[in-house]
Amino acid sequence: NHSVPIAARVTVSKDESRDFMAVFPDLVRDITTVTKAYNCSDAAKWFAQVLQYNVPRGKKNRGILTVLTYKNLVPTQDLTPENIKLAQYLGWCVEMLQSFFIISDDVMDNSTTRRGQPCWHKVENVGLTAINDALMIENAMYAILKKHFSHLDCYVALMELFHEITYITTCGQSLDQLNSNRCVSEFTMENYKAIVENKTAYYSFYLPFALALHLAGYKDAEAFRQSKTILLEMGNFFQVQDDFLDCFGNPEVTGKIGTDIQDNKCSWLAVVAMQRANVEQKQIMVDCYGKEEPAKVERVKELYKELGLPSTYAIFEEESYNMIKTHIQQTSRGVPHQTFLQILNKIYQRDS
Amino acid sequence: NHSVPIAARVTVSKDESRDFMAVFPDLVRDITTVTKAYNCSDAAKWFAQVLQYNVPRGKKNRGILTVLTYKNLVPTQDLTPENIKLAQYLGWCVEMLQSFFIISDDVMDNSTTRRGQPCWHKVENVGLTAINDALMIENAMYAILKKHFSHLDCYVALMELFHEITYITTCGQSLDQLNSNRCVSEFTMENYKAIVENKTAYYSFYLPFALALHLAGYKDAEAFRQSKTILLEMGNFFQVQDDFLDCFGNPEVTGKIGTDIQDNKCSWLAVVAMQRANVEQKQIMVDCYGKEEPAKVERVKELYKELGLPSTYAIFEEESYNMIKTHIQQTSRGVPHQTFLQILNKIYQRDS
Numbered sequence A, B: 001n002h003s004v005p006i007a008a009r010v011t012v013s014k015d016e017s018r019d020f021m022a023v024f025p026d027l028v029r030d031i032t033t034v035t036k037a038y039n040c041s042d043a044a045k046w047f048a049q050v051l052q053y054n055v056p057r058g059k060k061n062r063g064i065l066t067v068l069t070y071k072n073l074v075p076t077q078d079l080t081p082e083n084i085k086l087a088q089y090l091g092w093c094v095e096m097l098q099s100f101f102i103i104s105d106d107v108m109d110n111s112t113t114r115r116g117q118p119c120w121h122k123v124e125n126v127g128l129t130a131i132n133d134a135l136m137i138e139n140a141m142y143a144i145l146k147k148h149f150s151h152l153d154c155y156v157a158l159m160e161l162f163h164e165i166t167y168i169t170t171c172g173q174s175l176d177q178l179n180s181n182r183c184v185s186e187f188t189m190e191n192y193k194a195i196v197e198n199k200t201a202y203y204s205f206y207l208p209f210a211l212a213l214h215l216a217g218y219k220d221a222e223a224f225r226q227s228k229t230i231l232l233e234m235g236n237f238f239q240v241q242d243d244f245l246d247c248f249g250n251p252e253v254t255g256k257i258g259t260d261i262q263d264n265k266c267s268w269l270a271v272v273a274m275q276r277a278n279v280e281q282k283q284i285m286v287d288c289y290g291k292e293e294p295a296k297v298e299r300v301k302e303l304y305k306e307l308g309l310p311s312t313y314a315i316f317e318e319e320s321y322n323m324i325k326t327h328i329q330q331t332s333r334g335v336p337h338q339t340f341l342q343i344l345n346k347i348y349q350r351d352s
């Protein structure tokens, strides 16, 4: 049964999630105070609704990952309520960044639903104002950073990290857009990896971890480099799994019905299928991939099975998991291995 | 003749503009280098086109204002080629911020042309990708700041200033969007001022000046506060003038045909008209404002004249100019008065 992959077996505890959620009203209050100070009461009221609707949705894995990593990195005596709250604020900054990306992406893709509710731009009286709302979320994040972190040594590093990761993610989006009009015959594994790494892995995996490192006082550039390698590998694994489940997952488990084939997505399955296909099979992909007709979608799925992709995936999953474990064991710069291992077993939870 | 207001009589020198433009290729090169380092050659190539099409357009008043202010603030012996280049880079950061706002605003307003060429999202093969392109410009700006300014004392202040001004501008956009569906009978001067200040004045006037103050080494918070008051007053004046010329300007001078009446814009003319109108005149505004029919547009223009708005504007312009001069003379924190006066006479050039 391929519908529950290795990494999705462990989940974030309810307590952790509740503690994290308890900080959200403070975040909204901080932002409302800042906004009102600019003679913008009407905008502040509107923006509070924007935040409520968009930010505390989904599993909040990225935000909680920030907090869990921080807790793993610092000695118990440093786990004061104040420090934990700082880690939670950083976690909410990651969630704000994610909301900003999601709202913009949904406008660009003209999507209709997200996490079981209408996309923000599809809500009545919102429309393209969603673009500005996303920008407000992105930049309110820096007001939160300033309010709670500007007295700390790591403040500049935090700001620079958010700038860099935001830029990388927009570069990944750009690659994705450039690729989306391409024919399946032009998909390559190199392109696939570049899109996944930039569009998803940096902000979903490296960012929460690196924020926790900074808050915990790590300064060694080599510790960041080693962590980045591991977390980007996890991010790649996560996306391959997501692509696999889009086609072969059980919708009752994943909570969504995949449309990557219809959408002409440069998915791991399509890339590997093209690598393994003979001339006739390649022609089937060209004829049937990215089309709405159910018979064509079914033909692609059949071809994936003929090419043995489910077992290729199972092997990839196992190998990737083991490779990451090896890389974790090779780290040498004082980041506890347990910190990585916990993520390997926690974050590979279904989300998106 | 009201089509050339007081402040539009002086223009930026051709030399200044050419020197500023000469730095643009370096900016594109810096950004391309950064982008390629993330395995994003295709995105780097695309983004170079985005920058070329969108950033070095228009009069670049905000960028050049940054440079001119800096030159006015520092003693001659500090005007080294290196320092001037830093001021020019900061000026280009303002121009990048402006491009980011404009591209997004044109998508939200579904505009078709800008500065005599198609809006970026109307260019073939662009469409809603324009949203991501705008985000790339916004965040590439911080890569420029890091590369050229991270060794300076003022680095944190520069980043915080860009964060704050970006956030304020998105708040102004939000106010504008919330107001745009309102009936003309609900327009108020209070709302008008809040929209203008947040949406336009902060980033167009205060930002360039404050950047120059930081680069010149000013640290006195009171000097920034006094400057802010004066520059926001200039920004308000600028927008009132823009609104006036939209209706009463000579298209051969302004280079554009106004549509504020058709677009139901909360313009200075509409606000003042509603303040002065009797019951019948208010009804004319309610019936005719925000409508496409030429006869209705004409009726509004007639009403503006009946209410004496051209002479009200002339008086406002004179008074506003004098008030700003008085405030300049009252500043006391070491910012040379000439710095403000030069802007008063330079920047009130027609732009948009």
Ligand SMILES: [Mg+2]
Pocket: A105, A106, A109, A111
């Ligand atoms: Mg999407």
Ligand SMILES: [Mg+2]
Pocket: A105, A108, A109, A176
């Ligand atoms: Mg997309």
Ligand SMILES: [Mg+2]
Pocket: A242, A243, A246, A352
């Ligand atoms: Mg997917």
Ligand SMILES: [Mg+2]
Pocket: B105, B106, B109, B111
């Ligand atoms: Mg517009």
Ligand SMILES: [Mg+2]
Pocket: B105, B108, B109, B176
């Ligand atoms: Mg607009």
Ligand SMILES: [Mg+2]
Pocket: B242, B243, B246
């Ligand atoms: Mg106008």
